Amino acid sequence: MILDRFRLDDNVALVTGGTRGIGLAIAKALGEAGARVVVAGRTMKDDARQELAGLAFDFHAAEMLDEKAPDRLVADTLAKAGRLDILVNSAGIAIHGDSGDYPEDIWRQTMVINVDAVFRCCRAALAPMRRQGGGAILNVGSISG
Template identity: 45%
Template structure:
């Protein structure tokens, strides 16, 4: 299904392109023919998905003017805008009791507001050309109330994602549903991928006791998340919108 020219002529923006999942998504789209712009706030120079077809730039997803600038640059230089993949985000660890207000604001600002601003900016150019694909990155944490079991071991909570992260990703899930209904008549599908624990720099301290709860017996890989994104961005997924696709090794089923 994923032929080398699957996305030939398509233009894609991947936010959070310097992270593990962002790099994997950008590389996968480019490998299948898309012209890809990979954007990140810090470390845009580290975006190197082994493909010369990926352009890189700096983007602060929490600033409306910055998002508008990037969208305008893409449509002006590449002539169209077909696929938006919102990967940009931050993780936050610890208990609700010790969560600082500034940390709550930081997580919601980047993960939820930033995703919305990018979705909002994509609507006009996608509508103008008759359609497009938006894929947001949610999380199993936005569904299951968190992986830790503090009633068994309070230390698990201190080393795992907290309530701010979970709320931000649950917000991304419901945002996906709202936008899917609002934009369907314009030929724009809006879906999300909700990964479970994925091996990356952000999960190096993930408690072994929680890894043991994943039914398939291991953490996920960034390439596996990218494969789900590839499908949702493809022509074959044209009848799928408002879906939050779980890629979590069975740790949560709904």
């Protein structure tokens, strides 16, 4: 069957922003394809846990404004699962309204989460992925943020 070629059995995926929205949908799809999924987010509500029920997943609380969070996420994923095959950077925030009205601190938070944290997650994942012979990184963006 063609879908057998897309199985992710024995793969480990880390999904930032994996507790809601697009990140949660991606985490669920990866889990349904057989991957063990580490979902990272500020919190994980019961409805998100129910969405992933029956799949191999772990939750890791993470605040992507913390510049050390990406290194901790990757280290904890490796400690729990022994490898990292897939990184999905889905954490992000959006600010709406006239850009001339954005307070500087809100703009900075947006850039830290949407740009800096993505870079730091990729950088943290590269060494273990290279050691194991490869991996995949997916960076998710949105017209909304």
